[in-house]
Each structure stands twice: as C-alpha cells, then as structure tokens.
Amino acid sequence: MPKKEYDVLIVGSGHSGGMAANILTKKGISCLMLNAGPEADYQRDRTTKAAHELPYRGFNKPGRLPHVYQANEFNANQWVDEKENPYTHDPAKPYNWVRVRLLGGRSLFWARQSFRLSDLEFKAAEIDGGGDSWPISLDDLAPFYSRVEEIFHVTGRKEGWPQFPDGNFIEQNYPPDSRTIQKVTELCKTRGIGVSKMRSSQGEGGLASSINLLLPAAVDTGKLEVVSNAIVREITVDKKTGKANGAFFIDRHSKREMHVGAKVVILAAGTLESTRLLLNSGIANSSGVLGHYLHDQIYGVSVVASVPEARDGKAKPGMMGGSAFIPRFRNLSKAKKSSFIKGYCAIIGSGGSASPNHFAAYGEELQAKLDSYQGSCVSGSIYGERTVKFENHVRVNKEVKDAWGIPVLHIDVKDTPNEFAMAKDAADTFEELFKDAGWEILSKTDKFYPPGYSIHEVGTARMGNNPKTSVLNKWCQSHDIKNLFVVDGSSFVTCGWQNPTMTILALSMRASEYLAEELRKGNV
Amino acid sequence: MKRRRFLQALSTAPAVPALVQQAGAQQAPATVPAPAAPGRGGRGGATGQVPHIPVGTPDDSADTVAKFFTTGQFATLKKLAGILVPPVKGNVGALDTDAPEFLDFLIGASPAETQTLYRNGLDGLNASARRKFAKAFSEIDAKQADEILKPLLVQVPWVYDLPKDPMKHFVYQVHSDLRTATRNSPEANKAAANTGRRGGGGAGLFWNPIDPV
Numbered sequence: 001m002p003k004k005e006y007d008v009l010i011v012g013s014g015h016s017g018g019m020a021a022n023i024l025t026k027k028g029i030s031c032l033m034l035n036a037g038p039e040a041d042y043q044r045d046r047t048t049k050a051a052h053e054l055p056y057r058g059f060n061k062p063g064r065l066p067h068v069y070q071a072n073e074f075n076a077n078q079w080v081d082e083k084e085n086p087y088t089h090d091p092a093k094p095y096n097w098v099r100v101r102l103l104g105g106r107s108l109f110w111a112r113q114s115f116r117l118s119d120l121e122f123k124a125a126e127i128d129g130g131g132d133s134w135p136i137s138l139d140d141l142a143p144f145y146s147r148v149e150e151i152f153h154v155t156g157r158k159e160g161w162p163q164f165p166d167g168n169f170i171e172q173n174y175p176p177d178s179r180t181i182q183k184v185t186e187l188c189k190t191r192g193i194g195v196s197k198m199r200s201s202q203g204e205g206g207l208a209s210s211i212n213l214l215l216p217a218a219v220d221t222g223k224l225e226v227v228s229n230a231i232v233r234e235i236t237v238d239k240k241t242g243k244a245n246g247a248f249f250i251d252r253h254s255k256r257e258m259h260v261g262a263k264v265v266i267l268a269a270g271t272l273e274s275t276r277l278l279l280n281s282g283i284a285n286s287s288g289v290l291g292h293y294l295h296d297q298i299y300g301v302s303v304v305a306s307v308p309e310a311r312d313g314k315a316k317p318g319m320m321g322g323s324a325f326i327p328r329f330r331n332l333s334k335a336k337k338s339s340f341i342k343g344y345c346a347i348i349g350s351g352g353s354a355s356p357n358h359f360a361a362y363g364e365e366l367q368a369k370l371d372s373y374q375g376s377c378v379s380g381s382i383y384g385e386r387t388v389k390f391e392n393h394v395r396v397n398k399e400v401k402d403a404w405g406i407p408v409l410h411i412d413v414k415d416t417p418n419e420f421a422m423a424k425d426a427a428d429t430f431e432e433l434f435k436d437a438g439w440e441i442l443s444k445t446d447k448f449y450p451p452g453y454s455i456h457e458v459g460t461a462r463m464g465n466n467p468k469t470s471v472l473n474k475w476c477q478s479h480d481i482k483n484l485f486v487v488d489g490s491s492f493v494t495c496g497w498q499n500p501t502m503t504i505l506a507l508s509m510r511a512s513e514y515l516a517e518e519l520r521k522g523n524v
Numbered sequence: 525m526k527r528r529r530f531l532q533a534l535s536t537a538p539a540v541p542a543l544v545q546q547a548g549a550q551q552a553p554a555t556v557p558a559p560a561a562p563g564r565g566g567r568g569g570a571t572g573q574v575p576h577i578p579v580g581t582p583d584d585s586a587d588t589v590a591k592f593f594t595t596g597q598f599a600t601l602k603k604l605a606g607i608l609v610p611p612v613k614g615n616v617g618a619l620d621t622d623a624p625e626f627l628d629f630l631i632g633a634s635p636a637e638t639q640t641l642y643r644n645g646l647d648g649l650n651a652s653a654r655r656k657f658a659k660a661f662s663e664i665d666a667k668q669a670d671e672i673l674k675p676l677l678v679q680v681p682w683v684y685d686l687p688k689d690p691m692k693h694f695v696y697q698v699h700s701d702l703r704t705a706t707r708n709s710p711e712a713n714k715a716a717a718n719t720g721r722r723g724g725g726g727a728g729l730f731w732n733p734i735d736p737v
Contacts, residue, residue, distance in 0.1 A: 048727050048728070049728065051708035052713050056630065058708040074729060077733050077734055078731045229735070356703060360677035362607065362673070443682075
C-alpha cells in the first residue's frame with residue numbers, strides 16, 4: 001500500500017515545475033515535487049575567494065566538466081558532475097549538455113533574456129517549410145505570456161514588430177544611446193533592420209528563479225511537498241487502466257529505491273531528462289518520435305571592431321558604452337529569400353576592450369596595444385535558430401549507466417548547411433556594418449559552439465495535433481497517457497532565436513490550468 | 525603562515541570563554557549542568573563561538589616542486605615566460621609569480637593531449653634555437669627569440685578554433701596560460717591591491733561542493 005497518494009507528482013523544480021506547482025496548489029490540488037539534487041544554501045554554499053586561493057588558480061581542474069564551456073573554477077560545483085551523470089555521443093558529433101540539479105534547476109542561473117515567440121516560429125511550416133507548425137499560435141499563448149511577464153517583472157521597449165511581439169513590460173526610461181550605438185542604429189535603419197533594447201526579467205533581489213518567484217506561493221498553500229535528492233528512475237503505469245500512477249525514485253545519497261503514487265504525473269525535469277525518463281520507462285511513444293527533433297540555437301558568431309576616435313583614452317563623453325538588441329531581421333516574409341531559412345538576433349555592445357587574442361604580439365608590444373584599444377571596442381554577437389530535423393535525436397544507451405544505475409542518453413545531433421550559411425551571413429553583415437561606420441575590424445568569426453551550448457535545448461517530445469507525428473497534444477498532455485504531462489522545453493516544435501524561458505513558463509501555466517480544469521471535471 | 529601574522533590574528537580573535545562566562549552569569553542555571561557525554565568535547569560539541577584561526581594558502585609559504593617537464597623543457601618554459609609575459613608598467617611578470625612552476629603542475633595534471641602539445645612545443649622551440657643559433661632556447665637573447673616566436677604568433681578570434689599548425693597552437697596556448705597563471709597569482713593580487721591598479725585575477729563568488737554524495 002502506498003504511504004500516500006498525491007493528486008499530482010511533479011518531477012523537476014525549475015521554471016516549468018515551479019510554475020506547475022504554483023498554479024495547481026493555488027487551486028487546492030495536492031502536489032509532490034521530486035528534485036534530483038539538493039537545495040543550495042546561498043549563505044553556506046557560496047564564499048568570496050580570490051582566484052589565487054583556488055586549487056588550480058582559476059584554471060579549473062583539468063578534465064573536469066569537458067562539455068560545460070560555461071564552467072570555471074568558481075562555479076564548477078553548480079553544474080552536474082559528468083562522471084556521476086555521463087552521456088554519450090559520437091566524437092565527431094559533439095554535444096554540450098549543460099545541467100544543474102539543484103532545487104530550482106537552471107532557473108537559478110539563466111541569463112534572464114525574456115522574449116515571446118512570434119508566429120514566424122509558431123507557423124514555421126507556412127513561413128519557410130523549415131520544420132512543422134505548432135498546434136497553437138501566438139494568440140493562444142499571449143494571455144499566458146502576459147501573466148508570466150508580470151510575475152517575472154520583465155522590462156523591455158515596445159516596438160510593434162510582428163517578429164518581436166511586445167509584452168506586458170515594466171516601463172523603463174532608457175538613457176540616451178551613446179554615439180556608437182546611435183551609429184549602429186542609423187546604419188541598420190538604412191538596411192531595413194530594426195534596432196531595439198534587450199528584454200529582461202528583473203525578478204526580485206537579482207534572482208528570477210522558481211525558488212523565489214514561484215515555489216514560495218505554492219508552499220504557502222500547504223498543498224506542496226518537496227523532496228530533494230530524489231532521482232526518478234521510471235514512471236509507473238497501471239496495467240489495467242493504462243494511466244500513470246506514480247514513479248520509482250532513488251535516494252541520491254543512500255541509493256534506497258522508493259515508489260510514490262499520484263493521480264497525475266507532470267514531467268518538468270528539463271528537455272532531455274524528461275525525455276530520458278520517458279524512454280527509460282518505455283511509455284508515451286506510440287508515435288515513434290519521442291527523442292527526435294532535438295534542436296537549440298547557435299552561439300559564438302561575433303565581430304569585434306575598434307573605434308579609432310576612442311583609442312588611447314581619447315573617447316569623448318557619450319561616445320562609447322551601452323548596448324542595443326536587434327531581433328530577427330532575415331526572412332521575415334516569404335518574398336524575401338536568402339541563402340538560408342529562419343533567422344538570428346544580435347546583441348551589440350559598446351565600450352569593451354580588446355582581448356590579447358586580437359593581437360599577434362607579446363610582452364611590452366602587446367601591453368601597449370591593449371592599453372591603446374582599451375574601452376574602444378564595439379562587438380556584435382548572435383543567437384541563431386537551428387533547423388529542426390527528425391534525424392537529430394536522443395536514445396537510451398543501455399551500455400552506460402549513471403551513478404544510480406540508470407541508463408544514460410546517447411545524443412546524436414549534427415548541424416546542417418543552413419546553420420553554416422546563417423553564421424556566415426551574420427558575420428558578413430556585422431563586418432560590413434562596422435566597416436561602414438569607419439571602425440577597424442579586430443576579429444570576425446563565423447564559427448559557433450557545438451549543439452547544446454546555448455542551454456536552450458528543446459524538442460524530443462514535441463506537441464502536435466496528430467498522435468502519429470507528435471508525443472504531446474497542444475496542452476502538453478501525452479497523446480498516449482491522458483494523465484501524463486510534459487511541461488518543460490520538450491514540447492517545442494521550433495525554438496526560434498529567442499531564449500525559450502518565457503515560452504516554457506507560459507506553456508506550463510497554460511497546461512497546468514487545463515489540467516486543473518480536467519481534474520475538476522473528472523476527465524483525467 | 526608567518527608566526528607574526530598568526531599572533532596578530534590570535535590577538536584579535538573573540539575572547540570566547542569570557543563571553544560564555546558572562547552569559548552563564550546572566551542566566552544562572554538552577555542546577556549544575558551534567559558533564560558532556562564522552563566524545564562530545566572539542567569543536568563538535570561547542571555551544572559558543574569558536575575562534576576563527578586564519579589560515580593561508582600553500583603559495584604563502586612554499587614553492588611548487590616542478591617535476592613534470594624535463595630539465596631542458598622547463599628551462600625553455602622559463603625562458604618563454606620571461607619573454608611572453610615580462611613585468612610591464614609595474615605589473616608583475618610571469619617569472620615573478622612562479623607561473624612556469626605552476627604550469628609544470630597544471631600540465632602534469634592535464635589530459636595527455638595537452639601534455640603532448642606542451643612537450644612537443646617546448647622541444648620544437650629548443651630544436652629551432654639549436655638549428656638557427658646553435659644554442660638551447662633558454663640561452664638565446666631576446667632578438668633571437670623574437671626571430672623564432674614572431675612567425676608563430678597568430679590572432680585567435682575564436683578560442684575553439686585554434687591554429688592547425690601544432691607550433692602555432694602551442695605558442696598561443698602557452699602564452700594564454702602564462703598570462704592567466706600570472707594574473708591569478710598571489711603576487712599579482714598583492715601588487716594590484718597595493719597599487720590600486722587592475723591586473724590581479726581578483727575575487728569571485730566560489731560555489732562550495734553542495735551536499736556531495
């Protein structure tokens with residue numbers, strides 16, 4: 001006999017799980033949240049240290065976290081240990097799976113860029129044929145975006161551009177742009193490129209996480225219980241009804257195996273962990289597409305230029321500094337064709353300094369150059385949408401298991417010519433722009449990081465109206481098992497160039513309200 | 525830690541026993557407390573404030589023992605350190621911070637691919653010096669070193685797209701590593717603190733291991 005049966009079991013405590021708990025508990029629904037890792041104590045677990053006090057002088061321990069390029073010796077302990085939690089890939093097809101298992105998950109560390117998807121992404125099949133369309137449109141999700149933006153205190157400048165949908169923003173007075181940012185804006189205007197400002201979640205106290213914006217209200221209802229260090233191994237299904245009825249989990253420390261019962265199961269463990277759990281459970285895959293259509297965004301393409309008038313400390317007040325944000329501007333209509341489909345956004349930063357890597361010099365000569373170029377630089381970098389392919393997939397590798405005996409994922413993803421063409425276009429565009437401004441190009445690269453680096457991995461349990469070609473319906477509900485929902489990035493059909501967090505939150509909110517209503521009606 | 529610093533630190537540590545005594549005087553127990561159970565003494569059983577004993581890092585007091593590179597390779601690395609990252613404008617240089625000794629340790633603990641890059645690179649520079657000047661790299665002058673090194677310098681605008689030529693790759697890597705080892709050294713930190721200039725590696729928020737298994 002189970003000790004207790006909950007209305008809803010939520011696996012994962014990041015933004016999507018936190019939102020599900022927030023919505024459901026406020027409606028009186030009892031929830032149990034299982035999180036694979038511990039809860040961080042921000043006072044106990046963080047210490048200010050000088051780089052020279054670290055064992056490896058800031059270099060990080062050699063060979064540790066080979067896939068997490070974001071890791072350094074200061075933050076190494078926040079990421080998932082790749083020895084305890086390995087995954088596999090063909091060496092010729094690298095994939096950077098960047099994970100956090102602390103309570104709150106990756107919501108503790110995200111960059112807080114807060115965008116809505118547009119109908120360019122929701123209706124991808126109609127726009128460019130690159131991937132399928134979602135079963136929902138911006139109109140369906142807009143009310144939920146607005147409520148999420150209110151909770152997360154999103155700032156932004158309204159523009160009225162269809163590719164960059166406006167939101168429920170906190171009004172903000174932006175200081176006048178520096179003259180270098182003005183120059184970029186003018187040059188973009190002549191090319192028909194719109195320049196705006198970054199949209200960002202302010203959160204509270206510098207944190208825009210589930211642990212401070214979503215979970216406290218859920219806890220206050222008395223309807224949420226949270227268990228940490230609980231590694232879910234398998235979703236269990238009642239053979240008679242075909243419905244999910246709970247999960248097996250393993251205590252992280254003792255490795256004791258437990259089972260918990262629930263009327264509904266919500267997966268919110270992050271795209272690939274949720275899909276791994278479904279694959280290991282052998283459920284929700286009558287379509288055969290579970291694990292497929294993994295995609296994210298390209299990062300790394302950049303151009304850096306130096307403003308000659310700003311060198312040697314001669315920049316006049318108002319010349320340097322500030323930033324601009326350029327939302328997608330390529331392929332906005334069917335009529336305009338370029339060498340690739342989809343698009344990218346760009347961030348322009350002014351007032352930075354040159355890096356030693358920019359100069360083929362050393363010693364005093366290098367120092368003289370670094371001094372001369374200090375504060376004189378303008379940079380442009382992009383986030384671009386990767387195309388969606390059935391072939392880009394994950395599967396269970398039964399030959400390799402994690403520290404708790406659970407089979408790991410094998411990730412099989414390869415970039416296509418579209419990504420390379422997009423990257424080249426971006427590098428060429430910003431090189432030309434900066435040259436037209438009269439600035440010296442210091443570096444230009446059309447190279448980009450391996451898939452996964454963006455930490456925006458989505459897909460693998462995509463939503464759709466057709467149960468034969470999708471895993472979830474438009475409510476993030478399994479086509480196969482009606483009381484199973486997946487509310488993280490797994491459901492994405494296309495990712496766009498946008499940080500997916502606002503969309504994940506809005507989808508989770510929408511799915512949770514749907515579930516609450518279905519529970520009330522007795523339909524689940 | 526130097527004895528003087530230790531004594532200074534002790535002199536500023538809170539007088540914990542006195543505080544405990546005061547608290548006891550204000551709240552006189554009705555009965556004599558039972559003695560602590562066996563094994564509950566020491567810090568583990570402390571109920572008051574425990575003195576903080578300031579501790580230093582190994583670099584405060586000791587030198588790294590270089591043992592990975594051969595004598596010839598290490599001499600080449602030291603020569604490189606002096607040329608690539610000299611003391612400039614009051615900043616400390618790589619040799620002031622024992623950066624070569626630190627890299628001997630770091631590369632010795634690194635994956636085989638990195639070790640091979642360094643060993644072959646150092647041997648390659650040495651061979652080049654012998655071929656051009658009939659001397660070890662460690663014995664050539666600055667002008668001769670320039671003649672060997674400058675053709676191997678390249679811009680690296682993308683740190684994950686390193687030069688295909690192994691010698692150019694090595695020179696980029698050792699230059700970058702020497703700069704980091706120097707900037708993040710105790711000596712650079714101290715120099716930056718003393719002068720108020722930028723240059724030291726500075727401080728950051730370090731995440732301790734969180735509830736490790």
